[in-house]
Amino acid sequence: xxxxxFVTGGVVSSxxxxxxxxxxxxxxxxxxxxxxxxxxxxxxxxxxxTMSPYQxxxxxxxxDGAETDLDLGHYERFIDQDLTQAASITSGxxxxxxxxxxxxGDYLGGTIQAVPHLTNEVKSRIYGVAEETGxxxxxxxxxxxxxxxxxxxxxxxxxxxxxxxxxGDCLSVHVTFLPWVGATxxxxxxxxxxxxxxxxxxGIQPDVILARSDHPVPREILxxxxxxxxxxxxxxxxxxxxxxxxxxxxxxxxxxxxxYVLERLGLRGERDLHEWRQIVERLKHxxxxxxxxxxxxxxELHDAYLSVKESLAHAGIANNVAVDIRxxxxxxxxxxxxxxxxxxxxxxxxxxxxxxxxxxxxxxAATYARTHKVPYLGLCxxxxxxxxxxxxxxxxxxxxxxxxxxxxxxxxxxxxLNEQEGVTNKGGTMRLGAYPCRLEPGGLxxxxxxxxxxxxxxxxRWEFNNAYREPLKAAGLVISGTSPDGSLVEIxxxxxxxxxxxxxxxxELQSRPNRPHPLFRALVAAAMGAPAxxxxxxxxxxx
Ligand code: GLN
Numbered sequence: 001x002x003x004x005x006f007v008t009g010g011v012v013s014s015x016x017x018x019x020x021x022x023x024x025x026x027x028x029x030x031x032x033x034x035x036x037x038x039x040x041x042x043x044x045x046x047x048x049x050t051m052s053p054y055q056x057x058x059x060x061x062x063x064d065g066a067e068t069d070l071d072l073g074h075y076e077r078f079i080d081q082d083l084t085q086a087a088s089i090t091s092g093x094x095x096x097x098x099x100x101x102x103x104x105g106d107y108l109g110g111t112i113q114a115v116p117h118l119t120n121e122v123k124s125r126i127y128g129v130a131e132e133t134g135x136x137x138x139x140x141x142x143x144x145x146x147x148x149x150x151x152x153x154x155x156x157x158x159x160x161x162x163x164x165x166x167x168g169d170c171l172s173v174h175v176t177f178l179p180w181v182g183a184t185x186x187x188x189x190x191x192x193x194x195x196x197x198x199x200x201x202x203g204i205q206p207d208v209i210l211a212r213s214d215h216p217v218p219r220e221i222l223x224x225x226x227x228x229x230x231x232x233x234x235x236x237x238x239x240x241x242x243x244x245x246x247x248x249x250x251x252x253x254x255x256x257x258x259x260y261v262l263e264r265l266g267l268r269g270e271r272d273l274h275e276w277r278q279i280v281e282r283l284k285h286x287x288x289x290x291x292x293x294x295x296x297x298x299x300e301l302h303d304a305y306l307s308v309k310e311s312l313a314h315a316g317i318a319n320n321v322a323v324d325i326r327x328x329x330x331x332x333x334x335x336x337x338x339x340x341x342x343x344x345x346x347x348x349x350x351x352x353x354x355x356x357x358x359x360x361x362x363x364x365a366a367t368y369a370r371t372h373k374v375p376y377l378g379l380c381x382x383x384x385x386x387x388x389x390x391x392x393x394x395x396x397x398x399x400x401x402x403x404x405x406x407x408x409x410x411x412x413x414x415x416x417l418n419e420q421e422g423v424t425n426k427g428g429t430m431r432l433g434a435y436p437c438r439l440e441p442g443g444l445x446x447x448x449x450x451x452x453x454x455x456x457x458x459x460x461r462w463e464f465n466n467a468y469r470e471p472l473k474a475a476g477l478v479i480s481g482t483s484p485d486g487s488l489v490e491i492x493x494x495x496x497x498x499x500x501x502x503x504x505x506x507x508e509l510q511s512r513p514n515r516p517h518p519l520f521r522a523l524v525a526a527a528m529g530a531p532a533x534x535x536x537x538x539x540x541x542x543x
Contacts, residue, residue, distance in 0.1 A: 002130050003169045006158045007141040010176040010203070011287075012194025014214040017175045018071030020239065022078035023249040024173070026058030027258040028137055029268030030276060036133035037075040038087045039068070039093075039127065039146070041143040042150035046092040050252070057303030061459045061509055062087070065433025071141065073307050073509070078249070080512050086129045089194060091150050094121045099542050112151055122157035136267065143346060146174075146199045158201040168266050168385070174206035175239075178213040178221070187215055189225050193512060195227040206266060208235045208257070216240060235260055244281050244313075246513055249273060250475040262308060280512045282317045289322035290527040292538045293345035295365040297358040299327035308351050308379065314516035315524040330365070331359025338368035347499075351383030352506060356405045363389045375499035375526035380460050381501025383529040384414040387464060387472070395475040397468075404462050415465040431458045432510035435483065437490040437505065444501055445491045448522035454481075456490070456505035463504065464489035470484040499526035 009017045018039075025035045027036060038222040048056045049067035066085035075085055098117050101107065108118075130138045143153045162170045175190040196206060209231050211217060217238035226233040227515065237255045242248060250273055252258070258271055292312055298304035309325065317324035328341050342348060348369045350362050350436075362382070366389035369376035378386040384402050391400035391413045398404070402414035434455045439446035469489070473479065481491030481503070494500035503519065511517035 001127075001165070001169070002135050002328050003137045003171070003267070004126075004130070004160060004161060004164075005139045005171045005261070005265075006174060006204075007173045007175060008158075008206075009142070010144065010174055010199065011144060011191040012177050013145055013178045013475075015175065016239075016245070016326065017141060017143075018069075018074045019078075019245050019248055020173075020175050020206040020212075020252075021071070022074040023252055024257070024261070025075060025079040025139055026252050026276065027271075027273070028139075028261070028269070030253075030272050031258060031262065032272075033137055033262070033267055033269050034135045035079055035137050035138045035139060036081070036087070036129060036135040037072075037079065037083065037209050038089065038129050039071050039075075039141050039143060040086070040122070040126075040154045041069055041090040042148055042154060043090055043143075043209070043484035044092045044095065045090060046096055047088070047090060053301060055460060057301070058306045058512070059459070060307065061456075061457050061490075061506065062434060063457060067432065069143070070303065070306050073310070074245075077310060077512050082515060084126065084431070089122070091153060093117055094125075094153065097121055101268065118153045119157040122154055123161060126157070126161065133542055137265065137269060146195055146202070150204075151284040155199075155202045155204065156234065162204065170205055171208065171261060171264055172199075172206045173208040173210060175210045175212065178211050178215075178217065180213070180215050181517070186502050187213060187217060187221055189221060192225060193228045202449045206231060208237065208260065208352075208365040210237050210239050210252075210257075212239045212241075214372070221416075232260075244280065244283050246276070246283060248274060248344060251359060260391055267415045275514065279317055282320060283313065283513075286316060286322040287396075289324055290524060291314075291324045291326055291344065292347045292349060292524070292527060293326040293328050293342055293365075294349045294351060294352070295328045295330050295333065295342075296351050297330055297353055297355070299329055302501045305351050307511070308349060309312035310513075311508040311511035311517050311520040312524065314511045314513050315520035317363075317471070317513060318516040318521045318530060319530075321523045321528060322525075328365070333361030333364045334358070338364050341372070341395050342368050345374060345528075347377070347500070347523055349523070350376070350378045350385050352382065354381070359385075359405050363392075365391075367393060368470075370497060370500060373498055375523055376497075377502070377523045378502030379500075379508060380458075380504060380506055383492060383504055384462060384464075384500040386494070386500065387413050387477070389475055390473060390475070390494065391468065395472055395477075397465075397471070402462055403478065411468070413465050413468045415543050416461060417463055425439045430461050431463075433457060435490075435505070437481045438486075439491070440482075441479045443478060443491070443520035444493050444499065445480040445519070448518040450518070453484070455505065456507060458507045460504065462490070467497060499523060 037493045068088035113382040178187040362385045392396040396412040400411035401409035476495040478493040
């Protein structure tokens with residue numbers, strides 16, 4: 001059985017608990033301790049797949065096709081490991097499985113209760129991941145803040161695990177926030193004291209307090225927290241806002257968190273964040289910059305495109321440039337000229353999306369990129385945009401569209417599989433998770449990846465309509481990646497354009513700071529005006 005670290009939050013949400021958890025994972029992994037991370041989300045949705053990005057930000061998809069919380073993306077990027085479905089639990093799933101069992105009659109006339117039925121289900125999933133991954137340490141982050149009604153079951157399950165296991169095998173980390181009061185120019189500890197009191201009232205004494213703050217935290221504040229919250233002074237660690245999230249592991253390690261955690265869990269391992277430091281150095285000291293326009297529907301909400309944003313940062317590290325993002329509202333492109341909104345952008349990305357709003361604006365962005373020879377990367381919907389634009393404006397297929405937006409289109413170049421003929425795989429509703437993609441030798445894609453077979457993660461219903469393969473190819477569209485049997489188009493490119501490429505999958509889900517995704521790396525290189533796929537940029541490895 002591994003050791004456990006439970007991460008809870010207090011005071012307010014959105015203070016970076018996910019990044020803190022991911023950073024703790026990185027610190028341990030860099031010390032040679034194997035880790036895995038699991039997120040326990042209190043909401044009652046079974047998964048965030050159906051939630052609006054306004055509610056939840058990006059939906060992160062695991063290799064095995066689970067639609068999960070965006071924190072899983074942070075975890076994967078920081079610990080450089082693929083996680084699975086089991087790494088993401090919601091209260092909704094817990095209730096559903098208990099109620100399914102009740103309907104099946106598994107409880108044989110008993111009364112179903114939060115304790116033990118729900119808590120046992122939670123514990124079995126935590127223990128299950130621990131066993132399955134075989135990691136030295138499993139870090140479990142509870143979403144939300146202590147005191148949330150929906151989170152109670154998780155907190156109680158954690159209390160029980162702490163009770164069941166030897167003392168030294170569990171550590172409780174509480175992430176809080178120190179508000180700054182301008183009138184008196186001071187940081188306040190009271191909300192943290194209250195939130196620790198709340199946690200203790202549930203039977204959990206925190207071992208470590210990580211105190212987020214937008215201001216430097218004086219020693220006396222830390223001492224006060226230690227005293228009032230009954231935590232060792234060196235286990236109260238201030239976490240001031242830093243310029244890049246990738247700096248957080250460095251900050252926490254420097255403040256002794258790694259030493260403390262290892263000591264408490266009875267583990268060993270020397271600190272070694274050398275390579276991680278190099279990544280941060282490159283990120284903070286770029287030579288030059290490029291500007292990439294992201295054309296989307298939720299651009300005021302950057303979390304909706306979190307992995308795209310991070311992938312660009314990683315590609316910047318590989319190319320040694322800062323990547324500035326210009327957020328462009330797709331709908332604005334429907335009423336204002338693309339020349340005005342996109343002029344000067346060194347590259348354009350049309351990311352994934354669902355629903356009609358902004359679709360025509362995205363098509364205009366693709367027209368602009370194609371005609372002005374601006375590097376373009378289309379991600380899932382962005383590929384469908386690119387194909388539609390090409391069909392309409394180069395191939396002369398008037399009214400070409402995706403049947404998602406025009407079911408009556410005379411030229412449904414993007415359609416559901418069951419609308420197409422000759423495709424036997426009529427599948428479920430959404431293609432989710434990792435699928436293999438065979439790359440055409442000589443294509444931009446194959447040159448960027450430097451291989452001929454890749455696995456990439458999907459989350460979509462619509463596909464390139466094979467009935468249009470030949471006419472589009474004849475007009476200059478290059479199909480540079482397909483499913484191994486050739487039946488599904490996975491990547492296309494515009495022939496004769498310096499870099500215009502669309503993927504049916506989401507490459508942004510696999511980019512890591514130490515292993516930038518080849519397509520993003522190539523896009524940023526193209527944005528710099530360099531040959532898009534020349535020598536592979538030297539990349540720091542921390543694996
Ligand atoms: N709405 C499109 C589809 O379902 C694209 C989805 C996406 O971009 N993830 O096929």
